Amino acid sequence: MAVDSVHSSSWRNEPVGIVGLGLIGGSIALDLRRQGVQVQALVNRSETAERARQRGLADVVSTDAAVLSDCAVVVLALPLDRLLDPDPALVAAIPQQAVLTDVGSVKTPVLAVWQGLHQRFVASHPMAGTAQAGIEAGLEGLFVGRPWVATPTAQTDAIALACVQDLAGMLGARWLCCPAADHDRAVALISHLPVLVSAALLQTADRAAATADGGSSGTLSGLVRALASSGFADTTRVGGGNPMLGTLMARTNREALQQAVAAYQQALIAIEQQLSAGDWSALESDLRQAQSLRPQFVQADRSAG
Template identity: 40%
Template sequence: MKIGIIGLGLIGGSLGLDLRNCGHIIYGVSRQEKTCQRALERGIVDYASINIDSLATVDIVFVCTPIGLISPTIQKLTPHLKSETIITDVGSVKSSVVNECEVLWTNFVGGHPMAGTAEQGVEAAQKNLFKNAPYVITVTEKTTKNSIKILEELAQSLGCVVHTCSPEIHDQAVAWISHLPVMISASLIAACVGEKEKTVLELAQQLASSGFRDTSRVGGGNPELGVMMAQYNKTALLQALDSYRHQLDQIREYIYEERWDSLEEILIKTQKKRSPFIKTQHNS
């Protein structure tokens, strides 16, 4: 199969490495000539160009741009494609993307491979990034069954665990387990660096180990991506933030009032309820 990838950073580059390893012919597009050259050198693509019309003969295109550029990119892309070509994306928000892109191309399928690292750019691309990771395919009344089947088979060839749902359900779910943690993690870091006593702050930095590292990891990631999560998944994220704030206020109240039994009840409950969320380990 001829596969086009627009955006040759961490996700696009890693897709290229693995799909090429599966025997597909990979056509890459990047805004920078040096990225195209590096993608060729690293074996990420078979062909690379800064021109989007180089994808005219491909069977499926993965749009691996930031969320805000997905729709504009597809607008530029569609005049050059065969009518049967499938277009999919890898954005972490689906409702707004799918609503816009289905209008632009009838053979569009929303997708979200939930894998990643804190690194960016073509040098961050790695093999087996998606192995055992969830790959969400969002389905609407307009999505063709054949397109779903093809994308599902490609995702499975990467070693992904495929899930299908509506764009709305996807966005509500990822607000809880991906977008909310970014905001919580960022808030933790901001609160810590707000410590006014210099010696306390310095000692905290020296003592911080795995607990702080794990809790703060996603808050130290790509700021542009964090803003786009909030911008494009605003409603679901606000609902999650409101619920989280209520839980935090409740814990604060128990501590302030020295209601240790009530605090213990919450901690016992959260200890028991955590495991279903971490049955499969993956980065997102």
């Protein structure tokens, strides 16, 4: 069934297809099922399908793309590399009248591929996550209060866009729209850069301590691990995530991420110069500015992942 021009919420009474049941796909599936929506999922392997059934992630789980044939909405919850090089059998199996959306964290290249493949494609990105991945990662309530960004173009079907907005709202997300290029620059700064910074901090703590110990696992190496507490855990959480996903984000958003890394590098150089010069007033001024900025980015009732 197609979502019609009068009732953009009519999809709720029809099957929803989800391609991929990792953290995002599995979490969408759980939330939709909890609210009575029929979920039909497509996965790659029979073992994954069996575990998905055991977890109750979907009403129907199959390795056959025909499972999508009667879906009014299809969500592509796939890694970026598979979004950018889609299986022709998958493309052919998606009903042309279905509303189609994705969950990829980079939008410009995804739009370039899918807008020409499906007339009702809506590029979107639910900004929620944990350090977990795979069939065990999905959980209820992941999207509550989190941004769900769409990047429509002049060619985007208005009813399809309204349908994806309705889906995001049903899951408790905060709906936003912006151009794809703006999205990619923004996530480079607030999502992709933190992954690399977090990873670099972990490596710095490990390597600097090992260097001080003379290259062996000695006193300082053990001490930094013993003393690492909530502050270090908060700062390095995203650096402990899926390395493949982090690499894909960097590869597909390279230009914007390079600019973000360069800007961050300049900020670190300024701090290094303040330390070298003993310019404590300048350092305190920068820290005060950071203190006042943080609530503008991170509030108690919302966060971006």
